Amino acid sequence: MTDNAVPTPAPAGSRVPELLAQLTLEEKASLLGGSDFWHTQPVERLDVPAVMVTDGPHGLRKQAEGADHLGLNASVPATCFPPAAGLASSWDTALLRRVGEALGRETRAERVAVLLGPGVNMKRTPLCGRNFEYFSEDPVLAGDLAAAMVDGVQSQGVGTSLKHFAANNQETERMTVSADVDERTLREIYLTAFERVVRTAQPWTVMCSYNRINGVYASEDPWLLTRVLRDEWGFEGLVVSDWGAVNVREDGVRAGLDLEMPSSGGSGTRRVLDAVAAGTLSEADVDRAARRVLELLEKAAPALAEPGTVDVEAHHALAREAATASAVLLKNEPVDGAPLLPLAPAGGTVAVIGEFARTPRYQGAGSSQVNPTRLDDALTALRTAFEGSRDVAFAAGYDPDSEELDGALVEEAVTTAAAAEVAVVFLGLPPRYESEGYDRDHMDLPAAQVELLRRVAAANGKVVVVLSNGSAVTVEPWQQQVPALLETWLLGQAGGGAVADLLTGAVNPSGRLAETIPVSHHDNPTVGNFPGEHGHVRYGEGLLIGYRWYDAHALPVAYPFGHGLSYTTFAYSDLSVRPDANGAEVTVTVTNTGDVAGTETVQVYVSDPVAGVYRPEQELKGFARLTLAPGESGTATIALDRRAFAFWHTAAGRWVVEGGEFQVRVGASSRDVRLAEVVHLDGDDVTLPLTGDSPVDAWLQHPVAGALVRESLGEGQWTAMLDDPQHGQMMRAIPLVRLTRFPGFPIAEEDLPTWEAKAAQS
Secondary structure, three states: OOOOOOOOOOOOOOOHHHHHHHOOHHHHHHOOEEOOOOEEOOEHHHOEOOOEEEEOOOOOEOEOOOOOOOOOOOEOEEOOOOOHHHHHHHOOHHHHHHHHHHHHHHHHHOOOOEEEOOEOOOOOOOOOOOHHHEOOOOHHHHHHHHHHHHHHHHOOOOEEEEEEEOOOOOOOOOOOOEEEOOHHHHHHHHOHHHHHHHHHHOOOEEEEOOOEEOOEEHHHOHHHHHHHHHHHOOOOOEEEEOOOOOOOHHHHHHHOOOEEOOOOOOHHHHHHHHHHHHOOOOHHHHHHHHHHHHHHHHHHHHHHHOOOOOOHHHHHHHHHHHHHHHOEEEEEOEEOOEEOOOOOOOOOOEEEEOHHHHOOOOOOOOOOOOEEOOOOOHHHHHHHHOOOOOOEEEEOOOOOOOOOOOHHHHHHHHHHHHOOOEEEEEEEOOHHHOEOOEOOOOOOOOHHHHHHHHHHHHHOOOEEEEEEOOOOOOOOOHHHHOOEEEEOOOOOOOHHHHHHHHHHOOOOOOOOOOOOEEOOHHHOOOOOOOOOEOOEEEOOOOOOOOHHHHHHOOOOEEEOOOOOEOOOOEEEEEEEEEEEOOEEEEEEEEEEOOOOOEEEEEEEEEEOOOOOOOOOOOEEEEEEEEEEOOOOEEEEEEEEEHHHHOEEEOOOOEEEOOOEEEEEEEEEEOOEEEEEEEEEEOOOOOOOOOOOOOEHHHHHHOOOHHHHHHHHHOOOHHHHHHHOOOOHHHHHOOEHHHHOOOOOOOOOHHHHHHHHHHHHOO
């Protein structure tokens, strides 16, 4: 249905129709804005309450009255789970669902109606300052993980706010910049994750972004907020602005922006009322938005009336489980004949180097900062794990708040490492390197940390590096000095214990990269197209973000999308791809060929080698996880719908499967394909309307019009020219109406309307 059609009837017992009828225009307009920073507007006369919404997405950030948006003031204690950059590397939808349930319980217990998250914007560039809060460079992975989290949160009777809709892929000039991007790229890359969440999980709210898209502010874009979001995807909830994202309030109401946050001090309400009085905004538009606000309040009422309690210790244990699943073992080379990790339970001294081991970097900066219920550090956790069996020495090595190399700290670290059997060096990005509000200047670790590593590695050849960072960092060339490298991203409040579990082998690493780690920033696809200029950023790389770019240009990478090692090994066999009416079903057998239990993530990529449009070399279209005992085999089954094989046909304005052969690839990363099989699918019928401006080739290919053109041309010179092997392609590209004006052309311009009508009837 269109948004202006008769709305879906309210559920039985709903007060919304009655309330809407009783509200005055002024009261309805007031509902469309906040009453303060975090609350909606009440209408006391009719017992319409105000409800609270607050920041997430990896933990509740409920602040006191009058508190700020960017986390400068304290919030109530809440479980700080790993941010999205970490959780995405789990590739575990069941885990994300459980984390969502915990977030929902904490949100409900604090009588908050909506948790503002998750964020599913694509990691277009590794320099985006907010990448720690986003899932992936791939829309299928991001969408499926986010949908699981939304399901989990909303199962507790509170809502989520899917953000930031849409094309908010940088912090530079984020309030005003125009993301200039073609529709096919928008549909296939930047809208797909949102679409998957909306269609499968129905978030209670969607948050529009600050930026413009092709010159139009997201907050007042009817194509985005109504045609795509509601009419095409079937979104049933409320659209809320990002805090301060409203440009012209009445234009936003008309476009489908229901709720302005925070309070505008009444200016938004006045603009809405003035526009209705002037006839530039209909009262029906106001009613529509007010109805959605009332429906949100009604959905939240039962949970807010019975908030329940939270098991803080159980949530901390879940945070530790999530953290262990989020870390990615990038490298684990043999030293003295055996992989360096896991560390042996007994032996010589373990030197722990780096202040981040003692003072963890566990979350990003900005509006998502959580006040944790407790905070574990890796140094304490390692000392506990090795108590009575191995000594653990510590040296800070660096000051995270300084860019300068501290000679005394480095000397202490080198001495400590030289006297130890193995050195575990904790490196990472200081908080000031990445935050909401600004983008990074480079992808490198602080130079002082890299120099510290060089000197420690010279003193001890057994070095494990543990990285703490919300965004990808370059690891070349310094990683050549170390046998083992563990990427932990930002692991939340329980990350210290999780790191100890992984290093000691109490937990087998199972994380897989949700983004490519390039050799150099200069290899990434946005060079020359980021962060833009003069208020515009051009998405010149088109479809080729992340691994799509590196594959298309055959570029080496430090670590590919989907990569991650384990303390065991896995073999793939018996791939089967069976087409059906809905697409295809993929099954593959995976066997644990090692000595310890482990989890493998099976990744399915689709390639369309012969297509009428440009398509990336391969694209992730499904995944599954298998946990297997040593020697055990299991079968992964991944259903691919027809959308997995489709592209956005800009001329037809819809998704299209082009019939023919597709290659389905199955493997452990985008560059570790183990098996592949070709499958044939029937294509969709796409017959585009013809006009005189259509090229001759389109007329010739048309099932009805083609015969008319051929008959009129006969066997003369014009047919010969159009079919000429050398020049025919040039001739067939000419619009038919222009050829009718050439001397001697046998088709008259005045006949074209009749032919167009006949073609349209076919």
